[in-house]
Amino acid sequence: MESHERQFDRELQDLKKKLLRMATLAEEMIDRAITELIERDEKLTEAVARAEDEVNRLQIEIDEEALRLLATRQPVASDLRFIVAATKINSDLERIGDLVVNITENVHVLAEQPPLKPLIDLPRMADLARQMVRESIDSFVKGDVLLAQTVIMTDDQMDALKDQVLRELLTYMMSDPHTIERALALILVARHLERIGDHATNIAEDVIYLIQGRDVRHPRTARDKPPGGPQP
Amino acid sequence: MESHERQFDRELQDLKKKLLRMATLAEEMIDRAITELIERDEKLTEAVARAEDEVNRLQIEIDEEALRLLATRQPVASDLRFIVAATKINSDLERIGDLVVNITENVHVLAEQPPLKPLIDLPRMADLARQMVRESIDSFVKGDVLLAQTVIMTDDQMDALKDQVLRELLTYMMSDPHTIERALALILVARHLERIGDHATNIAEDVIYLIQGRDVRHPRTARDKPPGGPQP
Numbered sequence: 001m002e003s004h005e006r007q008f009d010r011e012l013q014d015l016k017k018k019l020l021r022m023a024t025l026a027e028e029m030i031d032r033a034i035t036e037l038i039e040r041d042e043k044l045t046e047a048v049a050r051a052e053d054e055v056n057r058l059q060i061e062i063d064e065e066a067l068r069l070l071a072t073r074q075p076v077a078s079d080l081r082f083i084v085a086a087t088k089i090n091s092d093l094e095r096i097g098d099l100v101v102n103i104t105e106n107v108h109v110l111a112e113q114p115p116l117k118p119l120i121d122l123p124r125m126a127d128l129a130r131q132m133v134r135e136s137i138d139s140f141v142k143g144d145v146l147l148a149q150t151v152i153m154t155d156d157q158m159d160a161l162k163d164q165v166l167r168e169l170l171t172y173m174m175s176d177p178h179t180i181e182r183a184l185a186l187i188l189v190a191r192h193l194e195r196i197g198d199h200a201t202n203i204a205e206d207v208i209y210l211i212q213g214r215d216v217r218h219p220r221t222a223r224d225k226p227p228g229g230p231q232p
Numbered sequence: 233m234e235s236h237e238r239q240f241d242r243e244l245q246d247l248k249k250k251l252l253r254m255a256t257l258a259e260e261m262i263d264r265a266i267t268e269l270i271e272r273d274e275k276l277t278e279a280v281a282r283a284e285d286e287v288n289r290l291q292i293e294i295d296e297e298a299l300r301l302l303a304t305r306q307p308v309a310s311d312l313r314f315i316v317a318a319t320k321i322n323s324d325l326e327r328i329g330d331l332v333v334n335i336t337e338n339v340h341v342l343a344e345q346p347p348l349k350p351l352i353d354l355p356r357m358a359d360l361a362r363q364m365v366r367e368s369i370d371s372f373v374k375g376d377v378l379l380a381q382t383v384i385m386t387d388d389q390m391d392a393l394k395d396q397v398l399r400e401l402l403t404y405m406m407s408d409p410h411t412i413e414r415a416l417a418l419i420l421v422a423r424h425l426e427r428i429g430d431h432a433t434n435i436a437e438d439v440i441y442l443i444q445g446r447d448v449r450h451p452r453t454a455r456d457k458p459p460g461g462p463q464p
Contacts, residue, residue, distance in 0.1 A: 063441075066316070067312060067313065067316060070302060070312055070316065071308045071309070071312050074306040076303045077303070080299060080302055080303050081299065084298070084299060084302065084316070084319055087316060087319070087320065088319065088320065088323060091320060091323065091434075170412065170413065170416070173405065173409070173412050174409050174412055177405070177406050177409055180402065180405050180406055180412070181402065184402070184416075184419070187416070191423075202323075209295075
């Protein structure tokens, strides 16, 4: 009986490891895409595409493993919530991978034209995005509610930065129509980074829900009607 | 024993009904946001916000109900896949609601300025988005793989339309810088509609995965390594 439980524990640890591997890949992808943007070096696109393949493969593996555990171990309480959260977090990480691929498509447009500006804020947005991905997954793996809350707060910084980038680029576009295509590509990069932040925030909210059994995803709704359901 | 099973069947039907209700709300939200854009009538924003509250509430309810069913019914095979798929589809519908709210924010920017163009393609994109949401959920509820495949094919139409809208609006911006702010708001509306299509596509892919136990989410990866795990 004890060895049965120990085996289940190991399986849960494996699931965690796979999610951590996905998160590390996502971080590396963001890093490469932004380096590509700064250095105007399209060779990194290949590396990003390879990393995305692995992210996609991990998503399938994690989903299959989660379904297998739900079917064979019939977990309850926190183990059950953990496994269901893993299948959701999984989807967020996969979409982060998609967004990085979108970024490299815009970088492709930009690499063909003379540089527009020193890009000061986009690398900062990329740093925030990477940090949010890392911390959201760490908060899941460690069950750290405070860290999850930090991620949610960092998202406000991200949104403020994105608004600033957008305003600045609008000014460029208006003063010189020749910059429009490039400015638009940069605006889209900013939006992709912002959306990566949104996915990290979703993960952080799932973590808080997982641990506290309390829904922070829709504070207003949650206040109107506290969620019932299984005990935390 | 039989009554136990019948009760479980009813619970699964209730889960389906809640997802259908969420999808209907999402469709109505898209409809209202685009009417608001066409008629430049901001009164509909309030209705969209109310619908989003209900979507958020349903998301919590469906998650809690799914967790309860997994814990108490310990389903296997197709029931298990159905419930896990419901928690994923749930997240897609909730994000569709968020995207519609984003659209109304851009509509707000547009309503303050003289109209830019007759908007011919954006209402078509909105129609496609609504159709994709409806058909993706119908394919889930009816277990209709062919319908799910239709949704995935419609997404190509959506992407083509979005590219066309983007090219057209870029031309506006370049020929008259006074149109830049409005054109950008319309580009963002087009992207939000495209992303709604992406979420419907995610749902359709989950449906095919659910029914066939075969992963179409990453065709290339899936071909490299067919997913193992539980039998369909």
